[in-house]
Amino acid sequence: MDSTIEKIKTIKHSELDEYNKFSMLGSGQHGICFARGSGIRLYDLEGKSYIDCTSQGWALFLGHANEELRQAVYEQMGELGHLNQNSDSLPRYALAKKLTELAPPNLNRVLFTVGGSAAIEAAMKIAAKNVKGARQFVCLQDGYHGTSLTTGAASWISTKTAGIFTGFNSFSAITNNIFVRIPNPYLYRWNNTPDPEDCIDACLKTARETLRSGVSGQVAGLIVEPLQASGGQIPLPKRYLQGLRQLCDDFGCLLIFDELQTYCRIGDYFAAGRYEVEPDIICIGKSLGAGFPIAAILIHDRLEGFGPLGEDVHTFSNNGIAQVAALKQLDIIERDNLLAHVNALGAYFAEGLYGLQKKYHCIGDIRQVGLHVGIEFVEDPVTKIPDMVFAQTVKHIAQAMGLILGEAGYRMNVLKIKPPFIMTFGEADEVLAILEAAVQTALQKKQ
Ligand SMILES: Cc1ncc(COP(=O)(O)O)c(C=O)c1O
Structure with missing residues (x-):
């Protein structure tokens, strides 16, 4: 007989609603069901990959499934x-x-x-x-x-x-x-x-x-x-x-x-x-x-x-x-001198984001220290009215494109890039490219 752990691996995406009924969340809603992770990436039950810029509640400096750990x-x-x-x-x-x-x-x-x-x-x-x-x-x-x-x-x-x-x-x-x-x-x-x-x-x-x-x-x-x-x-x-x-x-x-x-x-x-x-x-x-x-x-x-x-x-x-x-x-x-990398990669993100801010006025502010990177979306850079709906739209589009961004609190208009420290500069370019595509799509939707 297969063990319960073996059986879990055969559960299909289409069966998830049945399983969701049994677990209560203290916040948020059920979403993508992840099957595995590796480095900065997560994979869902169907094998689709996502770059994880949340480090899962900012709790994984070394990413997923680190072999040395x-x-x-x-x-x-x-x-x-x-x-x-x-x-x-x-x-x-x-x-x-x-x-x-x-x-x-x-x-x-x-x-x-x-x-x-x-x-x-x-x-x-x-x-x-x-x-x-x-x-x-x-x-x-x-x-x-x-x-x-x-x-x-x-x-x-x-x-x-x-x-x-x-x-x-x-x-x-x-x-x-x-x-x-x-x-x-x-x-x-x-x-x-x-x-x-x-x-x-x-x-x-x-x-x-x-x-x-x-x-x-x-x-x-x-x-x-x-x-x-x-x-x-x-x-x-x-x-x-x-x-x-x-x-x-x-x-x-x-x-x-x-x-x-x-x-x-x-x-x-x-x-x-x-x-x-x-x-x-x-x-x-x-x-x-x-x-x-x-x-x-x-x-x-x-x-x-x-x-x-x-x-x-x-x-x-x-x-x-x-x-x-x-x-x-x-x-x-x-x-691996990772704190120096944290500072360098964070600065690299900030530079890329300042470039996007010049093109897209919906980006009101960029805030970065180390690998704490926040992007504040506003209706207009002069009035600075928080644009919660736009930020959420960008987040959802990015997720569909394989990028998981974090979101920040009180005004719900700040998206966050806080990946594991092992992210490379090439992977950061991938993140910036998907983010820009998501912003463009969200802007088209808004018109
Ligand atoms: C700054 C800060 N303090 C405290 C907490 C609470 O930690 P925990 O969720 O482990 O109870 C968090 C969690 O997000 C946090 O960001």
Whole structure:
């Protein structure tokens, strides 16, 4: 008799509706059913290939089915896989040590956990523990920190997304009062004065006023993504991030960097290093485990960490497979000088996209740092009115042409190119060519 796993391989595309009934999604809808992946490409049940510019939730730096990772994981499986959190093991020691070597100098203790939202909540607990009388947290407009009951209330998903309340808003009444939002320096949308530096000053001023008189009690921490990825690929300027550090010092609260998406993808190991800011806590996850579930927080030496009495316990927070995958991935990144490639390929994309922007006025803004590439579609480059429908049309046409693009948050008019780091320049040309063809087709449809 064939095993269930063997049987799965015989399921036909035409039978999928029957199977879809049995799985519930927490967001989105059922779409293409993928059968396999290789490098930067995915293949559906009928063998059609797609270039994956999403790295599947930005979680695969080395692409699909990497052979070296497979070997490392296979060997670890033969030795030790799952362990309870209070059982020590060499991979966990090694990964914690390695991460502290790459992080800013004073963040030398690492807690591993099960995913990004849990990491943010662990950071919040550390802040609540270390800041006397802490009552609230501050976060940014357009930020995204997860969808757990707490973190969802800090994310754009609980606000009016593209004009309507959607998704997380059903739950935010429960936890919304934990967070106070401050404006983000979204330079492209700063129209008040000709100087974008004014935007940074204005945002820092509001942040200061909020910390002084816009919160009810002592703030525990200010949580910020150094580059707001989900909310629209919005890089936050270095001067702004450094200003936040100063504010947190002035008001006695902790600065928490949510580096779930910036870790390595920004073209440096940590955005904190790149922008020369020393946060009190850094959260990482996403591709940390090369596709295996693992996330972590790194905390500053002067902070009190968790104690032995059940402050942050998760059954799956000590997985040797994920830890070994994370270590192997870092070895490969180092050996193949992949962060330099991330910067070069990102710049190459930006250059290509600036060329397209000159030809197509629907492209309002290009934002790129490392392999964080965002394209903001607008109705008109002067009014900058977000064109959500056009962005979605381009995305769907591109997908039909074999290119999977990401899409970003709040206004739903930003498409993202965030491929695995192993993409070549030739493959980047393929991406740009398909994107241009998709834009042209979408424009024809619009007429
Ligand atoms: C910046 C950031 N923080 C936190 C999260 C939440 O991570 P997870 O989905 O693993 O809970 C995400 C996920 O997209 C993220 O992009």
